[in-house]
Amino acid sequence: MHTNINLDHFILTHVTKRPESLLSADLRKNQDLLTERLNGKSILVIGGAGTIGSHYIKAILKFNVNRLVVVDINENGLTELVRDLRSSTGYNIPGDFITYPMNFGDKVFGKMFRSLAPFDIVANFAAHKHVRSEKDIFSIEAMIENNVLRARQLLDLLLEYPPEHFFCVSTDKAANPVNIMGASKKLMEELIMAYSGRPKITTARFANVAFSNGSLPLGFIERLNKRQPWSCPTGIRRFFVSPQESGELCMIASVLGESGDIIFPKLDEVNDMISFDAIALDLLRYLGLEADICATEEEARQKAMLLDEKSTSYPVYFFETDTSGEKPYEEFFTENEVTDNDKFVKLGVIKNSVKRDIVEIDGIFKRLRTLFNSGDVTKAEIVEILKVFLPNFEHIEKGKGLDSKM
Numbered sequence: 266m267h268t269n270i271n272l273d274h275f276i277l278t279h280v281t282k283r284p285e286s287l288l289s290a291d292l293r294k295n296q297d298l299l300t301e302r303l304n305g306k307s308i309l310v311i312g313g314a315g316t317i318g319s320h321y322i323k324a325i326l327k328f329n330v331n332r333l334v335v336v337d338i339n340e341n342g343l344t345e346l347v348r349d350l351r352s353s354t355g356y357n358i359p360g361d362f363i364t365y366p367m368n369f370g371d372k373v374f375g376k377m378f379r380s381l382a383p384f385d386i387v388a389n390f391a392a393h394k395h396v397r398s399e400k401d402i403f404s405i406e407a408m409i410e411n412n413v414l415r416a417r418q419l420l421d422l423l424l425e426y427p428p429e430h431f432f433c434v435s436t437d438k439a440a441n442p443v444n445i446m447g448a449s450k451k452l453m454e455e456l457i458m459a460y461s462g463r464p465k466i467t468t469a470r471f472a473n474v475a476f477s478n479g480s481l482p483l484g485f486i487e488r489l490n491k492r493q494p495w496s497c498p499t500g501i502r503r504f505f506v507s508p509q510e511s512g513e514l515c516m517i518a519s520v521l522g523e524s525g526d527i528i529f530p531k532l533d534e535v536n537d538m539i540s541f542d543a544i545a546l547d548l549l550r551y552l553g554l555e556a557d558i559c560a561t562e563e564e565a566r567q568k569a570m571l572l573d574e575k576s577t578s579y580p581v582y583f584f585e586t587d588t589s590g591e592k593p594y595e596e597f598f599t600e601n602e603v604t605d606n607d608k609f610v611k612l613g614v615i616k617n618s619v620k621r622d623i624v625e626i627d628g629i630f631k632r633l634r635t636l637f638n639s640g641d642v643t644k645a646e647i648v649e650i651l652k653v654f655l656p657n658f659e660h661i662e663k664g665k666g667l668d669s670k671m
Contacts, residue, residue: 266576268489270552272476276507279547280475280482280539287506287530288513290610295521302520303328309384309428310335311369311419312391314342316477317434320512321388321519322346323356332361334381336374337391340366370415375422382426388519389419389433392450395479399445400668405647406637412449413456414630420460427464432519433457435468435527437504440599443592443661445644448651451658452629458525459623467522470529470597470615472504474511482544489552492572494565494580496671497545501586502538504595506530517612527615529597531606538595542583549579556581562671582671591661599657629654 277283286292292299308330312318314337322335337343343364350356367374369391393408416433423431435454438447457466476483481497488495506514510530518528532538549556557578559565568580598604603617632650636642648660 266554266572266574266579268552270486270548272486273507273509275548275551276475276505279551280505280544281507281510281537283507286513287510287532287611288517291517291612292513294610295517299516299520300328303330305329305331306385307332307383308334309378309381309387311337311387311389313337313364314339314346315390316474316508317471317511317515318388318390319346319349320508321390321515322350322512323509324512324516326350326356326358329357330359332384333359333363334384335364336367336369336377337364338366338368369419370411378422379425384426384428386430386432386519387423387428388515389416389431390515392434393446394436395446399644402642402644402647405445405644408446409449409452409633409647412446413452414634416453416456417626417630420457424460424463430465430467430519430522431457431460432515432522433466433468434515435470437470437472437529437595437597438592439470440596440602441657441659442655443659445647445651445660447592448655448658448660451655452626452651454527454618455621455654456626458618458620459626461524461618461620465522465524467518467524467526467528469515469518470527471511471514472506472530472532472595475505475507477508477511481541482548485545485548489579492569494559494562494569494582494671495545496562496565496582496584497542498586499542499583500540501542501591502540502595504530504532504537505539514612517609522614525616525618525620527598527602527618528609529613529615531611531613534595545581549581553577554579558583565671584670626654 303325310318310322313322313335343366350358393411399405436450439451439454442448442451454468460466485495522528546556555578557568557580559580559582562582565580565582598615602615605614605616608614636646652658
């Protein structure tokens with residue numbers, strides 16, 4: 266059974282189906298301006314060991330930055346990032362390059378920041394990104410703490426030594442959110458926009474990043490390497506960008522965006538959406554395997570036990586999604602958001618993001634913290650507080666989470 270795969274080639278030919286990066290035209294158009302604004306700069310990247318953060322780093326290292334500091338709680342991920350960069354060609358790694366395995370919410374991060382500040386650009390990619398993270402009140406509290414409350418702490422720290430530009434990644438799920446992860450990111454957007462102008466602040470709403478850490482498609486590869494069956498929802502169509510495109514998009518947003526901008530990829534619903542089950546079937550064909558479609562998870566597990574080097578088919582369990590927070594469609598902006606589609610070739614910009622008073626935002630934070638500290642909290646109560654602040658939040662609750670799936 267052949268399991269070797271050129272993942273970059275598969276993404277290019279079967280997922281994004283683009284002969285070159287989505288951002289190629291924008292990169293060529295703005296090459297001189299990017300060079301001017303990146304060369305000689307000092308940059309702090311938080312959450313730099315993840316898929317988007319690491320590809321952001323690879324994008325900016327095509328230029329000549331003066332200093333690069335990378336923070337992530339994943340010590341092993343930072344180690345691999347350094348090895349990957351130093352084992353590759355084409356990256357201009359500055360002499361002043363250091364990584365720190367730490368949480369940006371910890372006191373030691375503040376000590377490090379004050380010691381090394383100021384930075385020209387601070388980019389934050391640290392986040393809970395999975396819809397499955399709303400499984401219970403403890404996971405929800407951890408997600409809101411990481412995605413929102415610590416972001417406030419970070420912004421207050423940045424005001425001590427303001428960078429030229431602060432960038433924080435968001436998600437397409439922040440547009441008319443139906444899950445708590447999306448609502449937490451929308452709340453994060455509201456928070457950072459309250460600080461916009463002191464310093465310049467931008468964010469980006471994303472499509473799915475193909476084969477990113479923790480994603481279902483990357484899970485196919487992990488299961489394949491362990492000869493374990495695949496499990497995949499049917500009919501869930503999503504927009505995808507490649508890991509390279511994700512880094513380039515964030516670089517453009519963090520360098521060329523204007524304060525208050527929310528940037529998103531211009532993707533077409535007809536030509537640029539693909540379902541997870543289509544990716545699964547295409548990946549098996551790419552590997553020279555046929556799908557052995559199973560009726561239950563148990564049947565799939567039993568058939569996986571029989572796999573060997575001569576196998577020509579692979580067990581797959583397809584199911585209709587029935588878990589909380591799954592949005593049946595994709596969107597990057599709402600009907601009330603005004604977009605500029607002329608500034609970039611393949612990126613749109615939301616220009617009328619609301620700048621709320623920080624006192625109003627702090628009121629929501631106080632209610633959330635009071636609820637979390639009460640020791641007697643339900644998901645429904647958290648949803649109700651979020652709905653007060655985010656009227657477009659229509660939570661989809663089905664009583665099931667992805668931890669119940671294979």
